[in-house]
Amino acid sequence: MKQLLAIFLAAILTENYILEKFLGICPFLGVSKNRKNAIGMSVAVTLVMVISTAVTWPIYYNILVPNGLDYLETIVFILVIAVLVQLIETTLKKYIPSLYNALGVYLPLITTNCAVLGVTMLVLDKHTANPASFGYGQALVNAFGAGIGFLVAMVMFSGVRERIEMNDVPKFWKGLPITLVAASLTAVSFLGFQGLVTGMLGY
């Protein structure tokens, strides 16, 4: 239990996929203009991350590895993620139209989100590094934590951007330049969490 908590916290704080690994930067900059959209996008990403990890892990270890085809992971994972996103979209449209409308265009956008692909592929590395203690369950917790980490980064940064909008930014800094500087400072601030989880929980 303690180990799962450590994995979860680590995925949010010390291994944040946006601010530490710099994956999924395009929705981070594109959809963080207001908080509502940022939350919608993050919820969709979390959902897709967990479900794709749940599906790609068995495919990798039961189909690809036994046949010596582990070099196909990228193409197979992209295929599976794209199908899952499409399937989730169809299901939501039918059964939870309100959530479908709220997520809107963000759901299809996740298809090509590298944070999702990154999560599914990096949990495999973690398993390789530590096969005994990092299994399927840990991978799922890691994926969920990564999604929540995405949410934390998006919500934090949408707040920063809302403040930027209200300020009198010099013309040559307006738009993307000031946003990128703010993003880098936010990323630097996350460096402060280094060692926190290991020190606190001993993992």
Add this chain to the structure above:
Amino acid sequence: MNEITFAIVLVTGIGLLSGIILSLASVFMAVPKDEKEEKVRAMLPGANCGACGFSGCDGYAHALASGKAKPGLCTVGGAKVANDIAAYLGAETVKMVPHVSVVHCLGSNDNTVDRADYEGIETCAAAAQVAGSPTLCHYGCIGLGDCVKACAYDALSVRNGVAMVEPENCVACGKCVAACPKHLLSLVPVKKQAVVLCSSCEKGAAVMKVCKVGCIGCMRCEKTCKYDAIHVTDFLAHVDSEKCVGCGECVSVCPRHIIALKG
């Protein structure tokens, strides 16, 4: 079976399986679409110009089908489309007066000159930012064609430094009206009526200096009009198209020849 063949078969198999799953999902979890909305959408012209005030034809069709909007907002489709939709939805028929876009300026290169050579970004919006505008008349057409770029129907062109409307092509979507930084364009009803082809609110003497064909606010048209349809405010004549009968009296008395008879 060698390794490459197996890899190809595997990826193809996964792709095929995914395809089958997705097609089954789309069959079993299909959401019934609003039939009414589809029919209405098919009747709309599909220009997606936004003149109705909705986000494209789909948005307007949705609003029409759910009763949130009335037929007749589509200027591109005009009266025919409006009445077709009204008949289909069981709403009252609407009377639509067709409109056409008019450029209220005659400041061609023969009639007025530029104050300076403008060498910036080639749009009227940018040129208008530079000390008013590069034209001598602050109200006049800049002639860089923002309206031409906005028009999806090839109804506008810049000739000899001033924009012109091709009435046959104009569908009155209003894009050019919004695009002109000098607010020189407006939509006027298609009927026989007088139109003032100047937008200058300068006093007469100032207009005389900068343009051969500007309105000097002499009030002759106002005094001549028997129908109380033309008025001079801010040294510029304005036609009330509801009152104007198109008699042409004002056209003949205008000393600057800037009132034209349309229709």
